[in-house]
Amino acid sequence: MRIGELAEQAGTTTRTLRYYESRGLLPARRDGNGHREYDETDLRLLRQIRMLQDFGFGLEDTRPFVECLQAGHPAGDSCPTSLAVYRAKLAELDACIGRMQEIRTEVAAQLARAEVELSAGLPGGPDPQCALAHGSAPPLREAQEEATT
Amino acid sequence: MRIGELAEQAGTTTRTLRYYESRGLLPARRDGNGHREYDETDLRLLRQIRMLQDFGFGLEDTRPFVECLQAGHPAGDSCPTSLAVYRAKLAELDACIGRMQEIRTEVAAQLARAEVELSAGLPGGPDPQCALAHGSAPPLREAQEEATT
DNA sequence: GCTGGCCTTGACGCCGACGTCAAGGCCTAC
DNA sequence: GTAGGCCTTGACGTCGGCGTCAAGGCCAGC
Numbered sequence: 001m002r003i004g005e006l007a008e009q010a011g012t013t014t015r016t017l018r019y020y021e022s023r024g025l026l027p028a029r030r031d032g033n034g035h036r037e038y039d040e041t042d043l044r045l046l047r048q049i050r051m052l053q054d055f056g057f058g059l060e061d062t063r064p065f066v067e068c069l070q071a072g073h074p075a076g077d078s079c080p081t082s083l084a085v086y087r088a089k090l091a092e093l094d095a096c097i098g099r100m101q102e103i104r105t106e107v108a109a110q111l112a113r114a115e116v117e118l119s120a121g122l123p124g125g126p127d128p129q130c131a132l133a134h135g136s137a138p139p140l141r142e143a144q145e146e147a148t149t
Numbered sequence: 150m151r152i153g154e155l156a157e158q159a160g161t162t163t164r165t166l167r168y169y170e171s172r173g174l175l176p177a178r179r180d181g182n183g184h185r186e187y188d189e190t191d192l193r194l195l196r197q198i199r200m201l202q203d204f205g206f207g208l209e210d211t212r213p214f215v216e217c218l219q220a221g222h223p224a225g226d227s228c229p230t231s232l233a234v235y236r237a238k239l240a241e242l243d244a245c246i247g248r249m250q251e252i253r254t255e256v257a258a259q260l261a262r263a264e265v266e267l268s269a270g271l272p273g274g275p276d277p278q279c280a281l282a283h284g285s286a287p288p289l290r291e292a293q294e295e296a297t298t
Numbered sequence: 299g300c301t302g303g304c305c306t307t308g309a310c311g312c313c314g315a316c317g318t319c320a321a322g323g324c325c326t327a328c
Numbered sequence: 329g330t331a332g333g334c335c336t337t338g339a340c341g342t343c344g345g346c347g348t349c350a351a352g353g354c355c356a357g358c
Contacts, residue, residue: 004304014305019346033354035305055252059345077263086260093253097246103204104242111235114226121227153334163335168316182324184335208315 003028006038010046017046023059025049025066045069048076061085152177155187159195166195172208174198174215194218197225210234 007014020026021036026045028036045066052062064085065076073079077086156163169175170185175194177185194215201211213234214225222228226235 002305013346015346015348018307033305035354053345055256056249075263075266077259078267080267083260083263083267086256086263090253090256090260093249093256097249097253100205100242100246100249104239104246107204107235107239107242110226111232111239114224114232114235117224118227118229118232151335162316164316164318167337172315182335184324202315 001038001043003036003038006043006046009043010050012046012050020046020049020059025059025063041069045076052076055089057085057089061089150187150192152185152187155192155195158192159199161195161199169195169198169208174208174212190218194225201225204238206234206238210238 001009003014003017007017017026017036021028026042026049028038028042031037048065048069049059049062052065053059064079064081068079068082069076071079076082150158152163152166156166166175166185170177175191175198177187177191180186197214197218198208198211201214202208211225213228213230217228217231218225220228225231
């Protein structure tokens with residue numbers, strides 16, 4: 001099958017396939033006209049890459065899986081190197097999720113505080129010079145120092 | 150104070166401050182030599198921006214906070230537009246965290262399945278042609294934080 | 299023979315938040 | 329005078345994963 005068909009089968013674009021080839025993943029045979037030729041094996045390879053990409057893996061992270069398949073293993077994750085990538089990615093995910101939850105907590109705290117201050121300052125505070133074009137800016141008097149935590 | 154000192158106070162670089170200025174945040178006065186001049190107000194502005202950046206906010210997302218401070222409000226989040234950004238970012242964070250947890254679950258499932266298959270296949274399975282030089286130590290990757298989309 | 303459709307390679311564009319370099323100006327100290 | 333240290337503007341580089349041309353080749357159908 002040719003590049004356009006493979007791209008369609010995998011739900012991606014020809015540009016992407018050529019990019020993968022340029023990165024050394026997904027090699028291609030050529031027919032008489034120099035056109036790339038693919039088979040079902042390549043489709044499986046490609047689907048493997050796409051799945052990992054959907055997980056947020058970088059292209060380089062998919063390489064062990066690709067090499068594993070190319071070596072004749074039944075699946076991309078039939079090799080220890082692939083499993084190592086899984087584990088590393090799990091650790092990354094955990095770290096990332098944890099960090100984002102921390103941030104979420106902090107932002108929520110900021111929002112809550114600011115809401116209280118706004119509602120407390122609204123009834124009759126001074127009026128800062130609001131030369132802003134995008135609408136009303138309600139007054140507020142209570143100032144706060146550093147909010148780094 | 151001059152740009153180098155402000156950068157140091159805020160724990161950032163002069164390049165960053167000039168970049169902020171070019172984006173219309175953090176304007177600067179000039180002295181006789183054309184050098185930028187800042188004061189404590191600018192430092193507070195800058196700290197506000199940096200805090201939001203640390204939360205993973207894009208620079209454009211900090212603009213309402215900056216304008217709020219510049220309008221004379223006591224804090225960057227003393228304005229409704231800033232609160233709206235907080236809320237939007239919370240929603241983004243929730244979506245992002247949720248997505249990453251889904252992914253985490255899927256990856257963990259893949260890993261578990263692959264581990265079982267490996268241990269089941271190892272004792273006496275076929276030996277694919279492994280022409281790969283996979284004896285090197287696993288690459289240590291830095292954990293990267295994904296921005297909220 | 300001509301149009302249309304698929305393919306080829308090559309190269310620049312994009313996004314964000316800067317890093318890094320280049321060339322030059324001004325002031326201070328020695 | 330000259331070395332050093334701060335500052336200025338401008339412009340190109342970075343990272344990933346492609347998108348988007350541009351210019352051209354080959355083949356099928358009419």
